[in-house]
Amino acid sequence: MxxxxxxxxxxxxxxxxxxxxxxxxxxxxxxxxxxxxxxxxxxxxxxxxxxxxxxxxxxxxxxxxxxxxxxxxxxxxxxxxxxxxxxxxxxxxxxxxxxxxxxxxxxxxxxxxLFQSFQAAISQFTKIDEKEVHEHIEAGGNHSDRIHARIDDFAAARATTSRSLKPADRKQLVQELKKAGLLEVRRGAEIAAAHMGVSRATVYSDAK
Missing domain, CATH: 3.30.450.20 (PAS domain)
Structure with missing residues (x-):
């Protein structure tokens, strides 16, 4: 048995x-x-x-x-x-x-x-030489970083990503960016639109 x-x-x-x-x-x-x-x-x-x-x-x-x-x-x-x-x-x-x-x-x-190979490849790819060179590739410099961070924090609080925000949430976010003055900086609306995967026209509409 x-x-x-x-x-x-x-x-x-x-x-x-x-x-x-x-x-x-x-x-x-x-x-x-x-x-x-x-x-x-x-x-x-x-x-x-x-x-x-x-x-x-x-x-x-x-x-x-x-x-x-x-x-x-x-x-x-x-x-x-x-x-x-x-x-x-x-x-x-x-x-x-x-x-x-x-x-x-x-x-x-x-x-x-295989995972260790991935880890080594990623480590090599993300390695940065410690040289005294300071440059912002994208016009807007720190403004771009601030806009990206604000959008990412907003999306993360809703368990989603910047490109997956619901229209109502995106509108609320754009209103917050406008209130914080981040849409008034040079190319602010363009930077926000690119990070959220929408057009500048959509950002201007949400900002109204």
């Missing part, structure tokens, strides 16, 4: 692994371990980034759970590596039977390689 119960648990975890694997493909490997069968523990695997296959043996973490029912049920976001050296962020979730013993585990292994 216990064996049948374990089978049901494993099948449920297999379905979960399939769903998670499809959702987070191709960055995340999802593995179901049958801890009642350590030598052939891998019951199911989605997106096999590690190169492992169904029927392979349990990991050190799985052995620790088998040996100690008090082992933590959830270990999240711990550092790991694939056999070829790629860095991985792993999460392991243990599942117990009615007697309190670990019988299965669901493990997620996220390949960090």
């Amino acid at each position: 216990k064996k049948k119960s374990n089978k049901q648990v494993l099948e449920m975890l297999r379905n979960m692994a399939e769903g998670l694997g499809q959702t987070f493909a191709p960055f995340c490997e999802v593995v179901v371990h049958d801890l009642s069968n350590p030598k052939n523990a891998i019951y199911a695997i989605e997106n096999s980034l590690s190169g492992r296959e169904v029927g392979q043996s349990v990991t050190e973490l799985g052995l620790a759970r088998i040996q100690d029912p008090e082992f933590p049920a959830v270990i999240a976001n711990y550092a790991n590596t694939f056999p070829d050296g790629r860095k991985v962020k792993s999460t392991s979730i243990g599942v117990k039977d009615d007697s309190g013993e670990y019988v299965a585990a669901l493990c997620l292994n996220v390949d960090l390689t």
Whole structure:
């Protein structure tokens, strides 16, 4: 009876692994371990980034759970590596039977390689040489920054973006910009219109 119960648990975890694997493909490997069968523990695997296959043996973490029912049920976001050296962020979730013993585990292994490449590329792209040069590309200088900041703060307070404001909200914002004198500065209406993705005519109409 216990064996049948374990089978049901494993099948449920297999379905979960399939769903998670499809959702987070191709960055995340999802593995179901049958801890009642350590030598052939891998019951199911989605997106096999590690190169492992169904029927392979349990990991050190799985052995620790088998040996100690008090082992933590959830270990999240711990550092790991694939056999070829790629860095991985792993999460392991243990599942117990009615007697309190670990019988299965669901493990997620996220390949960090691509994300680290993105991070490095973004860091390189946004790197600025610390030279004593001061220039504002857009006419209006600090006025442009002030107008952008005022619009962005207004939009953020409404959980939206500057280009997704509802007409009524945009009109209220334009009225506030006008009251603050930001539409009277050089190219103020043009700067505001460009940041909100509307025409200058729309800004002038909202300002009335």
